[in-house]
Amino acid sequence: xxxxxxxxxxxxxxxxxxxxxxxxxxxxxxxxxxxxxxxxxxxxxxxxxxxxxxxxxxxxxxxxxxxxxxxxxxxxxxxxxxxxxxxxxxxxxxxxxxxxxxxxxxxxxxxxxxxxxxxxxxxxxxxxxxxxxxxxxxxxxxxxxxxxxxxxxxxxxxxxxxxxxxxxxxxxxxxxxxxxxxxxxxxxxxxxxxxxxxxxxxxxxxxxxxxxxxxxxxxxxxxxxxxxxxxxxxxxxxxxxxxxxxxxxxxxxxxxxxxxxxxxxxxxxxxxxxxxxxxxxxxxxxxxxxxxxxxxxxxxxxxxxxxxxxxxxxxxxxxxxxxxxxxxxxxxxxxxxxxxxxxxxxxxxxxxxxxxxxxxxxxxxxxxxxxxxxxxxxxxxxxxxxxxxxxxxxxxxxxxxxxxxxxxxxxxxxxxxxxxxxxxxxxxxxxxxxxxxxxxxxxxxxxxxxxxxxxxxxxxxxxxxxxxxxxxxxxxxxxxxxxxxxxxxxxxxxxxxxxxxxxxxxxxxxxxxxxxxxxxxxxxxxxxxxxxxxxxxxxxxxxxxxxxxxxxxxxxxxxxxxxxxxxxxxxxxxxxxxxxxxxxxxxxxxxxxxxxxxxxxxxxxx
Numbered sequence: 001x002x003x004x005x006x007x008x009x010x011x012x013x014x015x016x017x018x019x020x021x022x023x024x025x026x027x028x029x030x031x032x033x034x035x036x037x038x039x040x041x042x043x044x045x046x047x048x049x050x051x052x053x054x055x056x057x058x059x060x061x062x063x064x065x066x067x068x069x070x071x072x073x074x075x076x077x078x079x080x081x082x083x084x085x086x087x088x089x090x091x092x093x094x095x096x097x098x099x100x101x102x103x104x105x106x107x108x109x110x111x112x113x114x115x116x117x118x119x120x121x122x123x124x125x126x127x128x129x130x131x132x133x134x135x136x137x138x139x140x141x142x143x144x145x146x147x148x149x150x151x152x153x154x155x156x157x158x159x160x161x162x163x164x165x166x167x168x169x170x171x172x173x174x175x176x177x178x179x180x181x182x183x184x185x186x187x188x189x190x191x192x193x194x195x196x197x198x199x200x201x202x203x204x205x206x207x208x209x210x211x212x213x214x215x216x217x218x219x220x221x222x223x224x225x226x227x228x229x230x231x232x233x234x235x236x237x238x239x240x241x242x243x244x245x246x247x248x249x250x251x252x253x254x255x256x257x258x259x260x261x262x263x264x265x266x267x268x269x270x271x272x273x274x275x276x277x278x279x280x281x282x283x284x285x286x287x288x289x290x291x292x293x294x295x296x297x298x299x300x301x302x303x304x305x306x307x308x309x310x311x312x313x314x315x316x317x318x319x320x321x322x323x324x325x326x327x328x329x330x331x332x333x334x335x336x337x338x339x340x341x342x343x344x345x346x347x348x349x350x351x352x353x354x355x356x357x358x359x360x361x362x363x364x365x366x367x368x369x370x371x372x373x374x375x376x377x378x379x380x381x382x383x384x385x386x387x388x389x390x391x392x393x394x395x396x397x398x399x400x401x402x403x404x405x406x407x408x409x410x411x412x413x414x415x416x417x418x419x420x421x422x423x424x425x426x427x428x429x430x431x432x433x434x435x436x437x438x439x440x441x442x443x444x445x446x447x448x449x450x451x452x453x454x455x456x457x458x459x460x461x462x463x464x465x466x467x468x469x470x471x472x473x474x475x476x477x478x479x480x481x482x483x484x485x486x487x488x489x490x491x492x493x494x495x496x497x498x499x500x501x502x503x504x505x506x507x508x509x510x511x512x513x514x515x516x517x518x519x520x521x522x523x524x525x526x527x528x529x530x531x532x533x534x535x536x537x538x539x540x541x542x543x544x545x546x547x548x549x550x551x552x553x554x555x556x557x558x559x560x561x562x563x564x565x566x567x568x569x570x571x572x573x574x575x576x577x578x579x580x581x582x583x584x585x586x587x588x589x590x591x592x593x594x595x596x597x598x599x600x601x602x603x604x605x606x
């Protein structure tokens with residue numbers, strides 16, 4: 001495929017994949033002015049510094065410095081090559097991928113991962129077909145219907161059935177051309193002592209586990225008999241990392257974005273029951289406690305998480321651990337409570353969907369209220385000594401709350417319930433926060449805020465010539481005529497090395513008859529550091545129209561700085577010539593200095 005046609009295809013691909021929409025699948029974005037902002041997916045942060053420009057079709061993080069266009073974003077977030085990103089976006093927008101993009105050399109490891117992924121897609125369809133349309137799947141289908149799971153839900157989750165046959169699936173995969181040892185590595189088959197391959201999930205109802213793109217990457221299986229264990233999941237593979245993803249995240253994601261709230265339950269069956277009950281922003285961990293990676297993933301999408309774990313002792317303890325993880329990454333945590341010993345699936349079967357909505361999900365309480373209620377279980381509040389111990393522990397926990405209004409709310413409740421002085425409790429909080437290194441009086445707080453402001457200001461205080469080059473580049477990438485004028489007046493004589501490299505590529509970009517398009521130019525740059533830098537520069541607040549005077553002023557600032565540096569260098573050389581008693585060389589330099597000063601004066605009055 002000729003380069004021109006390749007470029008045309010990529011331009012069409014970028015045009016059909018709006019960067020706000022694509023980034024919005026990974027990050028909760030909120031519009032501020034002309035751009036969108038959210039938490040950066042490439043580094044941990046609690047304050048949004050990740051900017052997306054729908055006008056320029058680029059992104060930039062002012063925290064870690066990463067930037068680029070929709071293709072580079074997909075490459076970075078998925079950890080894939082350029083051609084794989086092209087393929088991913090082509091599939092998303094329904095475009096046929098040119099053959100030249102299909103011929104990329106694939107390493108054996110990558111090819112194996114692709115084979116494992118393909119096998120999972122085929123088995124998902126096979127298991128689902130066996131459940132819905134065969135005699136072998138009838139008992140499994142009836143089991144799901146009796147549990148209240150509808151056909152619509154079965155189809156939405158692609159629930160299936162693995163027949164109770166040792167060789168059926170192995171034979172199916174072998175006929176499809178898959179290496180059976182690779183399928184063992186994928187966790188789809190097991191090997192017996194006689195070295196024969198058998199289906200790992202045979203005789204079980206199958207729950208596909210999908211990644212955020214909706215591709216099956218693992219399975220969960222539930223037995224229909226007394227077979228142990230009751231539930232089994234796929235092992236971790238190259239395509240499945242259970243501590244980095246959630247069950248049902250692909251279906252829940254649009255509902256999570258819409259509500260800016262996620263409901264977190266413990267298992268796949270609880271998710272399916274909740275989803276069918278109308279709680280469609282529901283997800284679950286995959287047989288493990290919530291990890292830091294999962295908590296950070298959720299924080300990119302939502303401000304609030306409702307934890308709805310089982311109402312037994314293990315569930316309560318898991319709730320506290322998960323809440324701690326989520327609060328650490330900046331989520332506001334609420335707790336949905338059920339009757340003792342129940343899980344969401346049991347509650348819905350017993351009391352119905354409407355009750356689950358009204359009396360569990362919507363009746364959630366703050367995590368602090370939940371924790372203080374949980375804490376009470378350790379004490380007999382009828383005893384004075386236990387009351388004091390409870391109050392002390394409650395104060396310890398309230399002290400860790402950073403928001404003053406929230407602290408004040410819980411202090412008021414504590415003071416009212418136990419008829420205590422608010423002033424006394426406030427002093428106790430101050431004492432504890434001081435010990436924790438969190439307490440600041442007004443003067444310290446003001447000093448802290450001032451120092452933060454000064455730090456932000458100092459980041460902006462670049463030399464005049466540096467800012468002139470940045471703004472000049474910002475205008476040049478959006479207007480070819482300005483770039484042509486600067487090339488004529490200044491050429492590549494920028495003083496910052498990275499700016500010199502960028503402007504050289506920009507001139508070449510325009511000489512190849514590309515239109516002014518920052519998203520396209522970012523792709524033209526071969527170096528990640530340059531792409532990050534130009535994406536930051538392109539987001540500078542430049543006006544849509546500019547005068548020739550403004551552009552000339554930027555050029556003059558750069559020229560004057562260049563002359564100033566040359567003068568300084570000559571003055572040092574002149575002093576050195578005088579020190580070495582070389583009057584002829586000193587006089588020559590003096591003439592050069594005089595000439596440069598004339599130029600400097602001329603530039604000043606241009």
